[in-house]
Amino acid sequence: MAELDAMLAAAKSGASVARLPDDADTPNDAAADAPPPRSYAPEEQRCGLIAIVGKPNVGKSTLMNALVGQKISITSRKAQTTRHRITGIRTQAETQFVFVDTPGFQTKHSTALNKSLNKTVMGAIGDVDLILFVVEAGSFTLADAKVLSLFKPGIPTLLIANKLDRVHRRGEIAPWLRDMQQRHAFTEFVPMSAKKRDDIQRLLGICAPYLPQQPWFYGADELTDRSEKFLASETVREKLFRFTGDELPYTSTVVIDKFEEEPSAQHGRFMRIAATIVVERDGHKAMVIGAGGERLKMISTEARQELEKLLGAKVFLEVWVKVRSGWADDAARVKSFGYE
Numbered sequence: 601m602a603e604l605d606a607m608l609a610a611a612k613s614g615a616s617v618a619r620l621p622d623d624a625d626t627p628n629d630a631a632a633d634a635p636p637p638r639s640y641a642p643e644e645q646r647c648g649l650i651a652i653v654g655k656p657n658v659g660k661s662t663l664m665n666a667l668v669g670q671k672i673s674i675t676s677r678k679a680q681t682t683r684h685r686i687t688g689i690r691t692q693a694e695t696q697f698v699f700v701d702t703p704g705f706q707t708k709h710s711t712a713l714n715k716s717l718n719k720t721v722m723g724a725i726g727d728v729d730l731i732l733f734v735v736e737a738g739s740f741t742l743a744d745a746k747v748l749s750l751f752k753p754g755i756p757t758l759l760i761a762n763k764l765d766r767v768h769r770r771g772e773i774a775p776w777l778r779d780m781q782q783r784h785a786f787t788e789f790v791p792m793s794a795k796k797r798d799d800i801q802r803l804l805g806i807c808a809p810y811l812p813q814q815p816w817f818y819g820a821d822e823l824t825d826r827s828e829k830f831l832a833s834e835t836v837r838e839k840l841f842r843f844t845g846d847e848l849p850y851t852s853t854v855v856i857d858k859f860e861e862e863p864s865a866q867h868g869r870f871m872r873i874a875a876t877i878v879v880e881r882d883g884h885k886a887m888v889i890g891a892g893g894e895r896l897k898m899i900s901t902e903a904r905q906e907l908e909k910l911l912g913a914k915v916f917l918e919v920w921v922k923v924r925s926g927w928a929d930d931a932a933r934v935k936s937f938g939y940e
């Protein structure tokens with residue numbers, strides 16, 4: 601690592617500092633490095649907004665989940681699963697980090713959906729204290745350049761060179777960083793891997809000084825300002841796209857029809873949730889259901905298991921599939937009980 605240290609030191613210029621990752625490969629587990637509890641008076645507190653921006657698939661959601669320390673945004677191998685602006689919150693010592701995850705900037709098509717995605721990106725980065733511009737280490741494409749071109753000048757921007765674990769020829773990183781320095785006045789370079797816990801801790805330390813001294817916006821133990829109902833629809837949505845691969849159009853949505861908590865002496869918290877996957881065509885419906893209903897069953901089971909963890913509850917989940925154009929359609933339904 602000393603070698604890479606030296607190369608990166610050579611690549612830096614001006615006020616930019618390359619912060620280096622260790623080689624330690626540790627799971628993301630925020631609880632393990634929680635600081636000893638101590639309270640901070642409002643005048644000691646620091647708090648600010650951090651946008652996580654980049655083209656699809658560079659690891660924005662993975663990064664935010666790791667920074668927050670719990671899975672709250674949705675990740676998938678497929679691009680564009682994050683359609684909404686999602687915030688994640690991490691409070692560590694006197695600093696509260698409020699993260700904004702953004703949909704990747706669409707460059708291929710300009711449908712109405714893509715236009716609204718682009719607006720979300722711009723809305724998200726206009727009013728933040730710090731931008732984390734995420735790219736894949738060693739790569740910079742036209743799509744990256746388009747996202748970068750949206751940034752208003754004046755907001756400190758860190759270049760997050762993610763997926764460093766995938767770069768086998770590390771000697772190529774120094775010249776690449778020099779090239780990146782020519783493209784934009786990045787405040788700092790951070791080569792790292794969103795999947796390494798030490799890198800995540802280091803990144804939190806790098807971000808903290810950019811946040812203004814002001815009282816926290818949220819409670820110290822809050823993780824997101826999204827509702828549990830929203831998390832439920834996003835979780836079903838993630839499983840839907842994970843199990844249908846690239847076959848299903850992104851116009852498919854998930855609607856939560858029922859989200860109820862029932863008193864249950866036996867199991868503590870018990871949630872009854874009904875979700876409807878709304879697709880465009882009969883063919884898509886068949887795709888979601890799969891042979892003998894197997895695929896819908898997998899979607900439903902995995903969503904239920906994840907929701908039980910996210911909500912800290914026993915979950916009874918029903919998932920229906922409907923074709924947008926035909927409500928009279930026989931809706932396929934899968935129930936996923938909280939007991940198996």
Ligand code: GDP
Nearest residue numbers: 656657658659660661662675676763793794795
């Ligand atoms: P987003 O579209 O930018 O939100 O990207 P995601 O967070 O959904 O990640 C896209 C893919 O990259 C997923 O398969 C992640 O597991 C993977 N990924 C994210 N960060 C890293 C990393 O640091 N190293 C490696 N090897 N894969 C990563």
Ligand code: MG
Nearest residue numbers: 660661674682
């Ligand atoms: Mg994402």
